[in-house]
Amino acid sequence: MAKTILAYGDSNTHGTPPMTDRMVYARYGADVRWPTLLGRSLQPDWQVIEAGLPGRTAAHDCPVMGTHRNGQVGLRIALESHGPIDLLTIMLGTNDSKTFFGLSADGIAAGLASLLAIAQSDEYQTRHGGFEILLICPPPVLEQGPISADFFGANAKTVALPEYCAKLAAARGVHFLDAGKHIASSPVDGVHFDPAGHLALAQAVAARIKNL
Template identity: 55%
Template sequence: MSKTILAFGDSNTFGTPPMLDRDSNNSRYEEAIRWPMVMQKYLDPYWQVIEEGLPGRTTSLADPEMGDHMNGQIGLKIALASHGPIDLLIIMLGTNDSKIQFGLAAEQIASGLASLLNIAISPDMQRKHDNFDILIITPPHVKEKNALEKIFFNAAKKTAELDKYYSKLAARYKVGKINAGDFIETSETDGVHFDPSEHKVLGKAVAKYILNNWP
């Protein structure tokens, strides 16, 4: 019997390549490069992966430029209503919350992630999917450089602190957690997105974690 994974995230789940300038944000890696599909490759055949990545998505914030739908609370409710039943929800978010325009500290970003966990563990959602597990992935920390430096001003420090708070959430909610920064780093090109090699490493690492914890 097959099992379904919903990978919910931002541009790094969508597969946006590192940006040379802000006008190049419509690009996308091929399916074979993107980490959720790499993960699919390394999982047993009965696991099916659904990609739900949206560039610009935050945990719980509307973006004044990109729109209200960047709020992950809206997106998660739609995704869980659109797909299913699922067996595992993976959430990798928090990078966009660290943008200078939002003015959030790491602990506040973690509160946004907690709001998504509350949606996911709600009785209605769990009942709809006949119960599913949750895995948090802490994104690797931002490097403030080049085309995205101004947007992510002071984000390096905030995102480097995220895993401390995400670990506390994982313990409180009794969900799985991986720190992507233990395996990969953001590109030297824009300091936010992943190079192809990092997608491969992350996909393989997440697959290994899943097979070890949900065989």
Template identity: 55%
Template sequence: MTKTILTFGDSNTYGTPPAHARGENRRFGPETRWPTVMLSELGEGWALIEDGLPGRTTSRADPVMGAHMDGQLGLRIALESQGPIDLLTIMLGTNDLKTHHGASVDQVVAGLAGLVGIARSEPYQTRHNGFDILLIAPAVVLEQGTYRDGLLGAQTKSRDLPFAIAQLADHWGLPFLDAGMHIRPSPVDGLHFEAQDHITLGRAIAAKVASL
């Protein structure tokens, strides 16, 4: 029986390459993006639904990009428009650290807790006949490159985020993976992964999924 994974995240799940200028709209191909690399590594018996939205936050409307960047709205839409799923991966928190959101580490984790609460709620679990959740801490943010101006203080907070997310995962009894243990974002824009890092991360997440 085929198992389905829904990968829920932001531009680093969508597959945005490092940007040399603002406003670029590019995407790595399926041979490179970590969700599709993960699927390839897992082999037969698995299906994939990719849901990466550039700019998505854990729980915040974006004053520039729009209200639909609120991940809690997006997750409800995904869980009602897709499925049934067997596993949900969540890798979010990077965009919450943008200067104009002003979110602390605790506030980012609170947003993730809201996402977990939605996903584990009885209506959605029943709708999908039950599914597991893998929390993935995003890699550290670098305050350099293309998006440096909008990332004041983000690097320091992003270093503390994996431990805080790991605590949340432990509290909920959820599996956890720290992307930063495997990759780092490109210094070109401080946020996005190079092609080889996508491949490395996809393989690491596939190994974690296979062990669940």
């Protein structure tokens, strides 16, 4: 019987392409999105559930996109909607770097720590019969393109984030992957991944999972 991965994240897990017009909704097809490619590469041993929401933060209500973007709420919903799972991947933090949240890199990591605390709680570990966690730090924001104003100052924060995430993962006893060592955000909007990035990330995550 195949094991199950729950891929939890934001627009880059959802499959949003680099934006040229912020008012236009778009999504890559399943043949491009990294969670789908991950599942295909790990068949028949693993299957992947995609749980990506554009604008999702690690732990904060968004004043523009809505309170349901708070990753704490979404994680509880995902863990109670699906299961049992064997592995949870979390890739969040990009939206937390938006200027209006006023967070530093360690503040973003603190939000991620809250998600790990939820996922590692007795409630959810017991519900799923125990599962492992892979924390994925997203690549740095580039601060360019049509949504750059939202991410003013985000580059420095997100460049510093992998170190905090690695230490957090070690402290919480979960697995870690620095996506920025394998892919980069698209120069089109400085945040989202192009198809080559999705493929490279899927390959990197697959290799990490095979070595768990």
